[in-house]
Amino acid sequence: MLEKSAKNKPVLLFIGLGNPDYKYRKTRHNAGFAVIDSLSEACGAKLKKSFLKPCLIATVCLEDYTLYLVEPLTYMNRSGDVLNYVFRKTGVGVDEMIIICDNMDLKPGMIRLKSKGSSAGHNGIKSVIDNLGRADFKRLYIGVGRPADGMTVIEHVLGEFEQEEETEFLGSVEKAAGALMSLTKNPLHLVMNEINKKNN
Numbered sequence: 001m002l003e004k005s006a007k008n009k010p011v012l013l014f015i016g017l018g019n020p021d022y023k024y025r026k027t028r029h030n031a032g033f034a035v036i037d038s039l040s041e042a043c044g045a046k047l048k049k050s051f052l053k054p055c056l057i058a059t060v061c062l063e064d065y066t067l068y069l070v071e072p073l074t075y076m077n078r079s080g081d082v083l084n085y086v087f088r089k090t091g092v093g094v095d096e097m098i099i100i101c102d103n104m105d106l107k108p109g110m111i112r113l114k115s116k117g118s119s120a121g122h123n124g125i126k127s128v129i130d131n132l133g134r135a136d137f138k139r140l141y142i143g144v145g146r147p148a149d150g151m152t153v154i155e156h157v158l159g160e161f162e163q164e165e166e167t168e169f170l171g172s173v174e175k176a177a178g179a180l181m182s183l184t185k186n187p188l189h190l191v192m193n194e195i196n197k198k199n200n
Contacts, residue, residue: 010064012092012183012184014039014069014098016031016037016101019075020071027160028156028157029157029158030102032099032142035176036069038173038174038177043058043060046058055071056073057069070086080131081127083128098137099124099137101140101141102122102142103142104147104156111143111172111195112196113179114138114139114141116138138188
């Protein structure tokens, strides 16, 4: 069952993963931040940081839903460190949470929604799993492709998109934001089937 907000609306919590420094803003590893930024702009919501708190949070009050948009400021490898604070702040639990992050197994332009899974080597997801003590949480993956020959994984994810990839990536950000918003109108399994069918 969905948690209820103070106004008795169902609630969803969207947490995008990334690195907070400006130099990382357009890197592949910041795909999660890009989706949260897109959602906050589309909803007219401003991400704000409380004093000495480890994340940015925006609240979106829709007619039938309350959404919380979150960007951790603890850097990718410690993304999960913000969860206890976010859960206390929002009153939302794991079942209403969706983590948004990059995925190298998907090409730029592709997205995939999953209800659970391993970290698959993603340090942000690993940190979330370590902090929760469980891996059965929803995640929305944004494709960033595999490193080119001679490039390390770190160089790849902390690098910016090539010009021909960027258009595809921006399209996937738009699709991801739309998919998340559609969860306020449709059950998870229908949204998941629709997204994953189009991205096979």
